[in-house]
Amino acid sequence: MTLGPGTEVEAALESAASTRRSGRGAVRWLSTRLAGLLFVLWAAATLTFFAIRLIPGDPAQAILGGPGSQASAAALAQARAEYGLDQPLILQYLGQLGRYVTGDFGTSYSLHESxxxxxxxxxxxxxxxxxxxxxxxxxxxxxxxxxxxxxxxxxxxxxxxxxxxxxxxxxxxxxxxxxxxxxxxxxxxxxxxxxxxxxxxxxxxxxxxxxxxxxxxxxxxxxxxxxxxxxxxxxxxxxxxxxxxxxxxxxxxxxxxxxxxxxxxxxxxxxxxxxxxxxxxxxxxxxxxxxxxxxxxxxxxxxxxxxxxxxxxxxxxxxxxxxxxxxxxxxxxxx
CATH class of the missing domain: 1.10.3720.10 (MetI-like)
Structure with a gap:
């Protein structure tokens, strides 16, 4: 059975519409997953930032080798100023998020490397x-x-x-x-x-x-x-x-x-x-x-x-x- 010209045109249009719907669905799916990925990363960074600061102790001491390092008050103050630990907590948080956006994850306190x-x-x-x-x-x-x-x-x-x-x-x-x-x-x-x-x-x-x-x-x-x-x-x-x-x-x-x-x-x-x-x-x-x-x-x-x-x-x-x-x-x- 041979299809008429009108039927062939309708089939082509339906195929094109189906392709467009499939493409829009794939873009919507990828956009949703990307948004979810960004939200998870932001939530992980936020929870980790505040949770690690609930642990008793001074981060400046960790930078200088831990509580057993017997660092002086002047050395502790210098470490706090160098790493921004003397700033309000919200500024430290925003600064860390900004560094993450640029791909800067900082330097490990204990390992002294990137x-x-x-x-x-x-x-x-x-x-x-x-x-x-x-x-x-x-x-x-x-x-x-x-x-x-x-x-x-x-x-x-x-x-x-x-x-x-x-x-x-x-x-x-x-x-x-x-x-x-x-x-x-x-x-x-x-x-x-x-x-x-x-x-x-x-x-x-x-x-x-x-x-x-x-x-x-x-x-x-x-x-x-x-x-x-x-x-x-x-x-x-x-x-x-x-x-x-x-x-x-x-x-x-x-x-x-x-x-x-x-x-x-x-x-x-x-x-x-x-x-x-x-x-x-x-x-x-x-x-x-x-x-x-x-x-x-x-x-x-x-x-x-x-x-x-x-x-x-x-x-x-x-x-x-x-x-x-x-x-x-x-x-x-x-x-």
Whole structure:
């Protein structure tokens, strides 16, 4: 059947209008996410600035080496004047925001080097730890979810119990148990950081197990719903095998809630890295942040918090993009 000229013109106009709507939707989505990113960074900078000043102690002493430095009153006054600590608090706050806008994060009080340089030296280790832990958590969560759904009621109860227990396990307790078992008793793995993949095993497992408990709970319910959905029943009616149904259809839909939680999961891993890096003596921004807070190193604490907030926002946006790729219906949503 041949379409008339009028029909072809109408189809072209409709296609162009659809493209314009899609473009406007993408611009609106990006603008909303950018505004949210700027708000999160401003909130993180503001809360960190005022919270760090609630810690007892004098920042000028931290600049001069801490309370044990026995700095004179004149040296303390000079440090306050040099770093603007003698100004009203609101002026210090506005000045810090202004420096952030220009990309100036200041100099670390304790390390006596650029905050950007200090964070850059430690960021790689934490990112490797977080990404590896997230990947292991996904594998564990998927394995328990598939086992629970496919192996009957007993497996469902076992999987549910494993997820609840693992989600409730504190990082410091799990790290202690793993060190006692695999380092002190069996001697298989090192208790502290060593170069190479072997040094990552215990820290990664410590971070991955609790996260796998949370991810597994949402994956298991979503997988069960997917296996009873009409599209799965249609695939079975077409003669597709159970493995094909699981791999090609059910797992993709089961992963959607976990993908949406990936931004939160990344934030959870970074917060857990503070404990894990300290216990296993690993270099990273978690361990650096803990030391900076103890030493009232305001520029370094603020810089690390901003970097973590930025990474959290970027991972959240990436998870939304993956959501839209995995479920095309979301791409048509006006949100």
């Amino acid at each position: 905050v950007v340089q200090a964070i850059g030296q430690q960021l790689g280790g934490t990112l490797v730890l977080a990404v590896a832990s997230l990947a292991v958590a996904w594998v564990l969560a998927l394995a328990v979810a598939v086992f629970s759904v496919r192996a009957g009621r007993a497996a469902w109860a076992v999987g549910n119990g494993l997820e609840i227990v693992s989600a409730a396990v504190p990082h410091f307790w799990l790290a202690t148990v793993l060190i006692l078992l695999f380092s002190s008793t069996l001697g298989w793995l090192p208790a502290i950081n060593v170069p190479g993949p072997v040094g990552l095993v215990l820290p990664v497992v410590t971070l991955a197990v609790p996260l796998a408990g949370f991810l597994g709970q949402v994956m298991r319910e979503s997988l069960l719903n997917a296996l009873h959905s009409p599209f799965v029943l249609s695939a079975r009616a077409r003669g597709e095998s159970e493995v094909g149904v699981l791999v090609r259809h059910a797992l993709r839909h089961a992963a959607l809630p976990a993908i949406s939680l990936s931004g939160w999961a990344f934030g959870s891993l970074v917060s857990g890295a503070v404990v894990v890096e300290t216990i296993f003596a690993r270099p990273g921004i978690g361990r650096t942040l803990l030391r900076a807070v103890q030493e009232r190193d305001v520029p370094l604490v603020s810089g690390i918090v901003l970097v973590v907030a930025l990474a959290y926002c970027l991972v959240t946006v990436a998870s939304e993009v993956l959501d839209r790729v995995a479920d095309p219906r979301l791409a048509e949503s006006p949100r």
